[in-house]
Amino acid sequence: MKPIYLLIALFITLQATAQSPWTKEKGQFFTNLSYSSISDYSELFGDPDFNVSGTITDRTYQFYGEYGLSNSTSLLVNIPLKSIDINNYVDPAILCQGDCSESFSETTFGNITLGLKHNFSKKKWVLSGQLNMEINTSSYFENSAIRTGYDAYTFTPMFLAGTSFGKNYFQSFVGADIRTNNYSSNLKIGGEIGRKLTQNIWLIGFVDISQSLNNGDITFPANNAANNLYVNDQEYVAYGLKGILQFCDFGLTAGFGSALSGNNVPKKAAISFGIFNTF
Template identity: 90%
Template sequence: MKPIYILIALFFSLQITAQSPWTQEKGRFFANLSYSSISDYSEMFGEPDFSISGTITDRTYQFYGEYGLTNKTSLLVNVPLKSIDINNYVDPAILCMGNCAQSFSETALGNITLGLKHNFLKQKWVLSGQLNMEINTSSYDETSAIRTGYDAYTFTPMFLAGTSFGKNYFQSFIGADIRTNNYSSNLKIGGEIGRKLTQTIWLIGFVDISQSLNNGDISFPANNAANSLYVNDQEYVAYGLKGILQFCDFGLTAGFGSALSGNNVPKKAAISFGVFKTF
């Protein structure tokens, strides 16, 4: 397996928490199937931190693909299927006697992403630009107040940089999420460093920061605002570890990520597992 495919697999072992400056060779296709979960959370980062009614489990089944249009330009696609459960929810607006807890479950598409990545420099440092578009393919259920993605189109321009040295590599990105429908936009910056521990194992640490510009004023139904599923002004300072076990052009990935601080995001770590193949 060429190092480029290993690095791309590492970058997508969680839900696109980092971005790779490396592009596919012309005609090559990289595919990654992954599962991630934030289980049974009820505590949220905020100003101040707050609790939600009941507990939420947020699962994502995700396909990511990258195809080399040329040796310098890749086409990207990401398709998330969301499965969200809310358990033991008690509506504070309803007065009832006895056990009023309810449970809900919804499975639907999240925001499908299409993108283009172009490499400008491939020497000691690899420098690239990327433009993603998240399509408004998510859904909202009024009864459960479960939202599976942002009710908006999101345009994400980014500048990407990376380098490798010996058994190590480093990469970073800076960009912005520009959302429609009166959502606030976010500034994004992050980076990661990884090391090849053995012939088949890589270990990576990452930092990912998303900061809201607080320039949107979209409103939400009260129960959706209370559960904070894809509401406005979500932001975080996140960190985590990722790893890969490779077998030629096939491999397995795993990782976890958590937030040091944030707003309208869970105070609970996410775990992820995946499998990838290059063609």
């Protein structure tokens, strides 16, 4: 079994990028291929909660890589391929009689992320800083109103802390999503605790909170506002469980995440599966 600081970086199944303070060793390359889905949802959190037009399935096929530039600094990359379906959609701008519903499906890139993580301390508590840049590589399809990511660049500075004790570990983060193009920025905080159940199995519980600062005033086309895909002021209080089956450098992951509350986000759990390897 590899040391704990090598294992923790694998726990990214339901996250866009790893939020762990442990960095890779120099020359090590960690890769993760994952699939996540929020299926057939129509209700979103709000004040009050509300329904979108039609039912939406949001799937993400994701490649995540982390490379050790040194024993204290890692380079991160995340490439999401989004596949979004909308069924029984009715354009709110069109007046018609009878069944006006349509179905659409689009597959293209979401927001690609690049990042750097640097470790400041490797004592009892491991302390690190991370800076991600989410590139505006998503698309918007006018006819279907499908948006595959934020129409903005996002800069995410974070402070990360973690420790291990026996068969357990704990890690946490605090930071912000600072978005361009008149999107609101968000404060972020979260943490997870994991335990090694057997020689090869880990079980992890997590909490993830994102709170909008409501400081942006971007406007969207009426049909995009009707489905709320990657609109402004999205926020949530989320929780979930993850499991890892590991065999040396290779392993499998599975998990689910849901929200206790939120704004402009689905009232439906996400499920995720992945496969990883370290070279």
